[in-house]
Amino acid sequence: MAMASASGPAATAQVSEATRWGQLLFGVICMVMIANLQYGWTLFVNPIDQKYHWGRAAIQIAFTIFVLTETWLVPFEGYLIDKFGPKIMVASSGGLVAIAWVINSMADSLFLLYVGAAIGGIGAGVIYGASVGNALKWFPDRRGLAAGLTAAGFGAGSALTVIPIANMIQSSGYEAAFLWFGLGQGIVVVLVALLLKAPEAGEVPVPASPAVQQTRRDYGPAEAIRTPVFWVMYAMFVMVGAGGLMAIAQLAPIANDYKIASVPVSILGLTLPALTFALTIDRVLNGVCRPFFGWVSDLIGRENTMFVAFLIEGLGIYALLYFAANPLLFVILSGLVFFAWGEIYSLFPATCTDIYGRKFATTNYGMLYTAKGTASLLVPLANVLTNATGSWHAVFYVAAILNIIAAVMALFVLKPMRIRTMARS
Amino acid sequence: MPVQLSQASSQDWKRWDAVFDSSFDAVCLFSFLGVILSLVFLLTIVPAFDDGLILTF
Numbered sequence: 001m002a003m004a005s006a007s008g009p010a011a012t013a014q015v016s017e018a019t020r021w022g023q024l025l026f027g028v029i030c031m032v033m034i035a036n037l038q039y040g041w042t043l044f045v046n047p048i049d050q051k052y053h054w055g056r057a058a059i060q061i062a063f064t065i066f067v068l069t070e071t072w073l074v075p076f077e078g079y080l081i082d083k084f085g086p087k088i089m090v091a092s093s094g095g096l097v098a099i100a101w102v103i104n105s106m107a108d109s110l111f112l113l114y115v116g117a118a119i120g121g122i123g124a125g126v127i128y129g130a131s132v133g134n135a136l137k138w139f140p141d142r143r144g145l146a147a148g149l150t151a152a153g154f155g156a157g158s159a160l161t162v163i164p165i166a167n168m169i170q171s172s173g174y175e176a177a178f179l180w181f182g183l184g185q186g187i188v189v190v191l192v193a194l195l196l197k198a199p200e201a202g203e204v205p206v207p208a209s210p211a212v213q214q215t216r217r218d219y220g221p222a223e224a225i226r227t228p229v230f231w232v233m234y235a236m237f238v239m240v241g242a243g244g245l246m247a248i249a250q251l252a253p254i255a256n257d258y259k260i261a262s263v264p265v266s267i268l269g270l271t272l273p274a275l276t277f278a279l280t281i282d283r284v285l286n287g288v289c290r291p292f293f294g295w296v297s298d299l300i301g302r303e304n305t306m307f308v309a310f311l312i313e314g315l316g317i318y319a320l321l322y323f324a325a326n327p328l329l330f331v332i333l334s335g336l337v338f339f340a341w342g343e344i345y346s347l348f349p350a351t352c353t354d355i356y357g358r359k360f361a362t363t364n365y366g367m368l369y370t371a372k373g374t375a376s377l378l379v380p381l382a383n384v385l386t387n388a389t390g391s392w393h394a395v396f397y398v399a400a401i402l403n404i405i406a407a408v409m410a411l412f413v414l415k416p417m418r419i420r421t422m423a424r425s
Numbered sequence: 426m427p428v429q430l431s432q433a434s435s436q437d438w439k440r441w442d443a444v445f446d447s448s449f450d451a452v453c454l455f456s457f458l459g460v461i462l463s464l465v466f467l468l469t470i471v472p473a474f475d476d477g478l479i480l481t482f
Contacts, residue, residue, distance in 0.1 A: 222451035
């Protein structure tokens with residue numbers, strides 16, 4: 001078990017491009033393998049309820065436990081990953097995600113279901129943190145693209161297995177789906193983890209004239225959270241994350257209010273009911289936008305890309321307020337909102353590592369990543385606004401304003417603060 | 426053989442000593458506070474507004 005550090009004492013020869021792209025691919029595979037734990041969960045809720053009659057709300061507490069452990073423990077897990085390297089941590093977490101779904105397959109009480117969720121959250125958090133952290137360390141020259149491709153594996157990975165899981169639940173029961181997919185996902189993660197490694201000093205290329213400014217020293221996590229720029233990024237992550245989630249959660253009520261949910265819409269030869277169409281392109285665009293905006297940020301800078309993406313998101317949400325009655329515009333604008341939302345998972349990790357360096361990239365981004373957990377806590381509060389005002393309009397105004405504020409902050413708060421912090425380092 | 430066991434054990438302890446530093450304390454505190462505050466929020470505030478503790482992603 002070697003201490004994996006990007007700034008180890010002995011410099012090593014630079015590795016081939018194939019080696020580091022291979023490392024990126026291994027991370028993406030691990031992310032695809034854990035995507036079902038979050039995005040496939042919804043398929044299991046009704047079958048579990050039909051068997052045990054625990055109620056959907058009680059069953060969904062398992063998902064809440066999963067989200068809490070998957071997000072809030074990443075700083076702690078990330079620190080161990082930065083210290084001991086990704087191999088041992090991801091391999092053991094592959095075991096955890098398998099055990100979690102095996103427990104789910106046998107759970108005959110809510111307590112066991114919650115234990116499975118907690119174990120799954122811990123395992124998924126390690127694998128998520130290690131995969132993104134490794135991408136950030138291997139690609140200092142294309143950090144946005146690398147983080148985006150890895151995050152896309154999580155966002156879109158479940159698209160590959162949703163239909164097989166749904167079919168297995170139908171034919172063999174949800175228990176079999178939990179058992180066999182759990183074991184399969186876990187085994188793949190364990191095997192791929194054996195190939196993972198963090199770069200040694202000198203193994204990665206140092207861009208001669210990087211388009212994106214990078215720090216010259218490595219910040220520890222205790223140092224990083226003492227810098228104001230960290231909390232500016234945290235606030236922006238929460239604003240964009242919560243704003244997007246609030247808007248997305250209101251898509252079905254909007255479609256039902258305007259009575260367009262089942263109106264068929266045709267785009268590029270594909271015809272689906274408007275709401276189904278909107279929710280389907282969610283998965284695709286939510287995955288595609290991560291590497292796309294990450295790549296753009298490698299070329300034009302992180303804050304400039306944030307400004308464009310968050311502004312598109314804010315204006316898209318605002319436009320949806322006025323044009324949602326038209327089924328075609330409803331689908332197109334909701335697609336735009338999804339497209340401009342998911343990039344937070346590539347732009348923030350890249351920016352965080354640009355500022356705080358590679359050595360503690362996993363830990364420092366792990367702390368920033370908890371903004372996802374904070375954002376999700378704010379979403380139920382959107383119901384307060386909906387109930388108080390009697391419609392979803394106020395929620396949309398809030399979501400649009402949060403995104404526009406974040407866009408302005410990217411250029412006029414984050415950028416100058418980031419430059420000052422880097423100049424001091 | 427007892428000597429080898431002793432050496433391995435000593436190295437393991439050194440490795441863990443390297444883990445338990447001020448940064449480790451910071452991330453533990455960060456994670457611990459996050460979990461506790463989230464639980465308090467979910468158990469006390471959210472049920473007043475929402476049916477069940479349902480998060481959306």
